[in-house]
Amino acid sequence: MNHAAEMNRLLRDAIAFQSISGHEGPFTRFIADWARAHDFEIDLWQSSNDDLNAHPLAQARHLPLQNRPTLLIKLPGSGDGKSLLFNAHADVVAAPHPGKWSHDPWRGTQVGNNIVGRGACDDKGPLVSALWAMLALKDDAQLRGDVLLELIPGEEDSVGIGTLTSVLRGHRADAAVVLEPTESLPRCASRGGLRFDILCLGRAVHGTVKWLGQDAIAAMRNVLGALAELERDYQSLAPDPLFASYPIARPITVDKIEGGDWQGMVADRCRCGGYFELLPADDHAAWKHKFSADLLQKLNASTQNIQITFSEDYAGHRLEPSHELCIAARDATLDATFNAGTAPFDFAAFNSGCEAGLRAALHNTPTLVWGPGSLAQAHAVDEFVDFAHVQLTAGRFRNLARRWCA
Numbered sequence: 001m002n003h004a005a006e007m008n009r010l011l012r013d014a015i016a017f018q019s020i021s022g023h024e025g026p027f028t029r030f031i032a033d034w035a036r037a038h039d040f041e042i043d044l045w046q047s048s049n050d051d052l053n054a055h056p057l058a059q060a061r062h063l064p065l066q067n068r069p070t071l072l073i074k075l076p077g078s079g080d081g082k083s084l085l086f087n088a089h090a091d092v093v094a095a096p097h098p099g100k101w102s103h104d105p106w107r108g109t110q111v112g113n114n115i116v117g118r119g120a121c122d123d124k125g126p127l128v129s130a131l132w133a134m135l136a137l138k139d140d141a142q143l144r145g146d147v148l149l150e151l152i153p154g155e156e157d158s159v160g161i162g163t164l165t166s167v168l169r170g171h172r173a174d175a176a177v178v179l180e181p182t183e184s185l186p187r188c189a190s191r192g193g194l195r196f197d198i199l200c201l202g203r204a205v206h207g208t209v210k211w212l213g214q215d216a217i218a219a220m221r222n223v224l225g226a227l228a229e230l231e232r233d234y235q236s237l238a239p240d241p242l243f244a245s246y247p248i249a250r251p252i253t254v255d256k257i258e259g260g261d262w263q264g265m266v267a268d269r270c271r272c273g274g275y276f277e278l279l280p281a282d283d284h285a286a287w288k289h290k291f292s293a294d295l296l297q298k299l300n301a302s303t304q305n306i307q308i309t310f311s312e313d314y315a316g317h318r319l320e321p322s323h324e325l326c327i328a329a330r331d332a333t334l335d336a337t338f339n340a341g342t343a344p345f346d347f348a349a350f351n352s353g354c355e356a357g358l359r360a361a362l363h364n365t366p367t368l369v370w371g372p373g374s375l376a377q378a379h380a381v382d383e384f385v386d387f388a389h390v391q392l393t394a395g396r397f398r399n400l401a402r403r404w405c406a
């Protein structure tokens with residue numbers, strides 16, 4: 001595995017693209033050019049909203065897809081072995097307060113072993129690990145099945161949409177590795193999730209006669225308290241041992257609140273939105289119903305005052321640690337010739353939603369989540385990845401492909 005200087009440069013150049021959701025195009029074309037220059041086969045295309053809307057798994061809520069291409073890079077195997085597909089997302093979240101960063105978020109600055117910048121670990125570091133593995137696998141006689149990599153748009157604004165563009169294009173494989181920061185360890189399960197919107201309705205009056213009105217902002221305060229109680233109530237229901245190391249079984253996180261129309265008025269509406277993150281075996285329809293019913297009951301409210309809707313719904317996934325893909329991944333990890341200091345590990349889940357649920361749900365594709373870096377850095381100020389971990393993970397991916405595609 002040489003190429004270290006080239007891959008370091010590639011990661012820093014990748015971070016320099018401000019590929020915020022909706023603006024992935026230039027970055028995706030840059031990676032396509034890189035792949036072409038290295039003689040990989042590529043498929044670069046633009047899906048339309050109409051393509052997606054025809055599919056039952058398309059989400060009601062997604063941004064237009066114009067100028068948001070999807071890329072597939074292919075390293076053909078020499079025979080009829082099993083294929084392996086890496087999945088990376090081209091988009092990153094914004095970096096809204098660059099002054100809080102110690103380095104320009106859009107530069108990819110090397111600080112000691114670390115590369116700092118937006119997307120360093122989510123998802124450009126993991127992408128570079130997989131590209132590096134594919135470079136190292138070129139002309140590898142052991143490789144009988146194809147190794148593929150799809151670079152998709154839109155993961156950060158609507159989970160699943162980007163992967164669906166590739167599924168509809170006809171790309172499939174015998175196993176998938178969704179690239180996300182997992183501290184270089186393979187994870188065999190991921191969360192499903194629901195996006196909820198809660199609207200509290202009141203009656204507006206002048207603030208000095210507030211007893212004549214109904215305060216929607218005060219109602220929202222009760223909603224927030226009730227959501228915290230629900231998170232505790234759901235803690236011990238139908239647990240999943242792969243998630244046992246995480247302190248919250250089903251996180252309920254409000255990320256947005258808005259309410260009130262005019263100063264001095266009692267607010268007649270207040271709205272909040274957030275995510276309710278589920279375990280892989282949870283039945284989403286049943287949980288939507290339970291969440292709504294439990295919330296209204298706690299608030300002693302009716303649907304006339306509190307309206308609960310769900311705008312996003314994505315599947316989790318779960319692969320048994322005894323599955324042959326998990327065994328291959330474990331051996332690939334313990335085998336890595338780079339920095340082989342990692343102790344043996346027990347399989348655990350990735351503590352988030354990601355693209356893994358889609359192919360697992362549609363085609364039963366055995367799927368892992370895997371990549372360098374940590375969720376603790378993803379989306380944070382001074383996001384970074386340790387470049388040695390990018391290299392270490394590239395070695396593990398190469399080992400996995402040699403085992404799986406042999």
Ligand SMILES: [Zn+2]
Pocket residue numbers: 089122123155179180181
């Ligand atoms: Zn990500």
